[in-house]
Amino acid sequence: MRYTITSSKPRFEPSVPDPRAFTLHVRYSISEVPVNNGYKPRLADDRVGYFFTKAYDYDRFELDGTVVRYINRWHLEKKDPKARVSEPKEPIVFWLENTIPVEYRKGLRDGILEWNKAYEKAGIKNAIVVKQMPDDAEWDPADIRYNTIRWVSSLTGGGGGAFGPSWMNPFTGQILDADVVIFAPINFIFSYNVFESPLSSLFFDDGKTLLPGKISLWYQDNILLGFERDFGILDMLARGKIKDIKDVPEEYMYDFLKFLSCHEVGHTLGLRHNFKGSTTIALQDLHNTKVTAKESIGNSIMEYLPSNVAPKGVKQGDYWQKTIGAWDYWVIE
Template identity: 50%
Template structure:
């Protein structure tokens, strides 16, 4: 009986096994089962395989076909403060977009929010004394200024990749197009049209350990301009402005901020003490160079790093030695402050592998504008937190006696309108009318000299 039962079970198990196998075989001609395996998520290598990589403070990937740029942000860069500085390199002089105009200086940080990276400006104009309980309110009632939020397109163990065209081919970092004063009559001044991203492009990309530079050509279209601009404007409907965006590492050194002194004029940063009850709760700091003595015990010592100025190869040859000598005269003042050979002057060779717009170089350069807005200008920019000067340039107009601005003021009154525009720009403490006044004097003198048949050499001497 037992043997019969075992035999029956064995036959049944074989039958069930064959039936199960038959059920698993797909019917003839039936489509294969769908693959439910999730596709592998594209990595950074996949996203940048057609791009040229530029390493430095920030890593950039530029697509070799479209020119678009992607920005790689390391995870250890999240939450850190960086300095942003913009420069105009080429544009309408009437809008102060001349070569070497130092424009926006700000501190920013990058923060991660879910699947996005946010770029936010940091408010550096407020101070809180940590010993005052009120300092616990720091950051309250100070709205965040997030100027860009970009979705992460790829990620690896070290960082995040985002599209960067919205950062650089835009006015998010620097509002290039000035805001016209309310009530200004149409056509009173030359203005830019709307930004056209399609016609805008990248001109150059550079990245070094302490700074990353992105140079862009921003295109502005105005189909019906009321003002045709000056002789520098080829067609008022279509204007390109070349701008440089520079990201800088915040210097890590022992530089100490120095409070301003109302008896002496400085460029500087305004800072308000939010924990003070003083009628003048100001902790403003001045902008100054970082000089450290090689020999701290010496009354006069050479600096560890001098202030180096380059005389650009655009400088007329006959002026170079004079400029060299004049620059070295500054050492007399620095010696009284305890520094020997603080200023070093060099001449840029005709063939070099660096650009004068690189913030690592302080440059004295020449330009010949069709519509100059100044005779010479010497802007600088500094760390907003400390006032340490990080870079400077001096630009001199070749014909600083150009009559264009004078005639413009006499016959079209555009200069007066431009002055109104400038007054509308907030926090502009760097305007000076001396250049125009000197031009007026120079033109009067040259007119008299030419009337008395002065030689070209005599006129050149007073140029």
């Protein structure tokens, strides 16, 4: 369905090319709720950080009423139930949307596949499969039958630059569909020079100096993580490791994108944030690659880990959380 919305008082909106009017394409996707498919709901437990679905069970007659809370998770079953480690009957399939810049796809793909380590430890090998949406695909990424990593040009959406929503069976918490949305401005400064962009007068008085009062909220909100990424880049520039932002090592962007997709996909596996994950590696070990080789800079990818910049006199270690950590293994199990 298409709605064309017009405004009698147009004002500047960074996501809309022409603020006088825009066309909104709304898609309704209706699907059947699976019934008796062998999925066993699991009761939520405050000690384990899962999102949950609140359902009403009218057969239940307890003091606390008819409400039951089930964790949100996928219906993964071993193909060979007797094997310690088995492939799944049906893997979780994620598609990389065809709008994702080609050079960013590998990092995003590897971030998704990182979770297979946790599933394998829990007994399911290759639980997640990643596919590339072809350029001539005839399906819509909003289609409930496709889990996707989307790349959208909106400048105003999303909290820190990306989010990972999913849709559940309202009776059981079984996750039926997930679509991670990454907002392109997460690559704002990296992908084009903001100093020379038509929007630069919004943020800079002379084209060079940031104007805190002029940075509108949407800008701050949307590239929060982008700022973190740029902080690492500024560090490399300041230390003379690179001479220009065009020289940012591929590995740096790879690690950043891998971290980003791994975190967001973690949400679509049912996981909440873990804001203790940064406390497990001692401050003095944050750049000690012998210590960080195993779990990187925290013990959960579901933490909000900023870029890890070495203090003066310390050799730089990992800028980003490069792997899932002990907590992630545990919750998936």
